[in-house]
């Protein structure tokens with residue numbers, strides 16, 4: 001079932017032209033490129049502002065992408081230098097840089113719940129004017 005607030009999941013199979021974004025944590029230990037179709041400047045594009053206990057603390061602005069949209073440069077999330085964090089129902093794992101503390105992304109670790117999808121924190125993207133992004137609020141606290 002898709003709720004009216006269900007986020008768009010970006011994939012490489014899209015009728016909209018894609019845009020590549022470079023992203024990194026503050027200390028550049030974690031770096032990746034992501035392709036979003038449509039790009040963030042498209043009128044149909046928006047980022048998710050979630051009110052759950054961790055997103056609100058960290059100021060997450062999320063986009064949801066299929067794993068295939070992400071290319072890590074050098075080390076990936078499996079590195080020991082990337083910290084993993086779960087809480088509550090343990091359905092979602094959050095990743096943050098062990099050196100600079102930036103909140104990078106999150107993904108479901110529960111089979112059948114958003115398989116193969118990551119929630120990327122757009123605040124890690126380079127060259128973005130955050131004030132121009134269209135935002136939608138999601139009631140993650142209720143999940």
Ligand SMILES: [Zn+2]
Nearest residue numbers: 025027097100
């Ligand atoms: Zn870092």
